Amino acid sequence: EAQLVESGGDLVLPGGSLRLSCAASGFTFTSYWMYWVRQGPGKGLEWVSRVHRDGNRPTYADSVKGRFTISRDNAKNTLYLQMNSLRVEDTAVYYCARVGPAALDDPFDLWGRGTMVTVSS
Amino acid sequence: SYVLTQPPSVSVAPGQTARIACGGNNIGDKSVHWYQQKPGQAPMLVVYDDSDRPSGIPERFSGSNSGNTATLAISRVEAADEADYYCQVWDSSSDVYVFGAGTKVTVL
Numbered sequence: 001e002a003q004l005v006e007s008g009g010d011l012v013l014p015g016g017s018l019r020l021s022c023a024a025s026g027f028t029f030t031s032y033w034m035y036w037v038r039q040g041p042g043k044g045l046e047w048v049s050r051v052h053r054d055g056n057r058p059t060y061a062d063s064v065k066g067r068f069t070i071s072r073d074n075a076k077n078t079l080y081l082q083m084n085s086l087r088v089e090d091t092a093v094y095y096c097a098r099v100g101p102a103a104l105d106d107p108f109d110l111w112g113r114g115t116m117v118t119v120s121s
Numbered sequence: 122s123y124v125l126t127q128p129p130s131v132s133v134a135p136g137q138t139a140r141i142a143c144g145g146n147n148i149g150d151k152s153v154h155w156y157q158q159k160p161g162q163a164p165m166l167v168v169y170d171d172s173d174r175p176s177g178i179p180e181r182f183s184g185s186n187s188g189n190t191a192t193l194a195i196s197r198v199e200a201a202d203e204a205d206y207y208c209q210v211w212d213s214s215s216d217v218y219v220f221g222a223g224t225k226v227t228v229l
Contacts, residue, residue: 035218045156045164045207047218059216095163105211107154107169114163 002026002110004096009115016086016119022079022096022112029077030054031101035108036070036081038092038117048094049081064090086119093117123212125221132227133198141224143191143208151210153191155184158223159204167206168193195226203228 008020020036036048049070050059058070069082079096093114099106126144133139143153153171156164167178171186181196195202208221 037218044223045158045209045220047220050218061217104216105152105213107166108156108164108209109166109169109175111163111165 004098004110004112006094006096006112006115009094009117011118011120012086013121014086014088014119017082017084018086018117020081020083020094020096020115020117022081024077024079024096024098027098027110029072030074032098033100033104034070034072034079035097035099036079037095037097037108037111038090039095039114040089040092043092046092050099051079053100083117086117088119091117091119122215122217123210123219125208125210125219127206127208127221127224129222130225130227132229133195134229135198135200137198139195139198139202139226141193141195141206141208141226143193143221144189145191145210145219146189148189148191148210149187151186151212153184153186154209155182155193156207156209157202157204158207164207198226198228200228202226 003025005023035050051070055072067085071080095114096112097108098110155168157167158164167182168184172184183194205223207223
């Protein structure tokens with residue numbers, strides 16, 4: 001069964017850093033573009049970042065550009081999100097998700113259960 | 122940037138049909154996907170590419186897309202359908218994934 005499991009969420013001070021991980025299993029990880037999507041408390045879904053199957057060509061939402069870095073280790077079937085200069089407004093549940101394998105406008109067809117990031121003093 | 126507009130809430134009696142609109146500029150030219158999210162759970166895909174259903178999703182869920190509006194319809198609504206529903210597209214011109222703000226479906 002295909003599965004995504006996030007980890008690494010925590011309480012962090014404004015300006016701090018955190019690294020999220022997402023372990024994939026049950027499918028061919030290298031066939032899919034991988035994504036991070038977040039959801040603030042009581043808010044809607046917001047796309048955060050995308051990385052190509054080979055780990056190249058990362059893209060970011062304007063709200064996190066220059067502060068967050070997405071990466072993947074295909075040997076470990078794991079996706080990462082390095083979050084620096086965290087702000088209160090980054091507080092959210094962060095979901096790992098996949099799209100594809102055919103096209104960039106394919107749906108998010110598999111989601112993890114999410115990991116909570118709280119940025120507060 | 123591309124914007125998707127959804128009504129905040131829709132109320133429907135059991136057994137009736139709920140319709141959720143998702144408005145966007147020429148959205149009919151894009152592939153629209155719909156997600157269901159229940160409290161404390163991750164989103165789940167219920168309709169993709171405007172009108173297709175993933176395996177395991179009941180036929181009661183259907184979608185359409187034309188002009189400036191895409192619509193998710195849930196027929197013979199059940200209590201278990203009570204959830205938030207989000208529409209989503211990929212805006213190729215800006216290479217951004219866009220979600221609507223979500224619609225809360227309440228079963229009366």
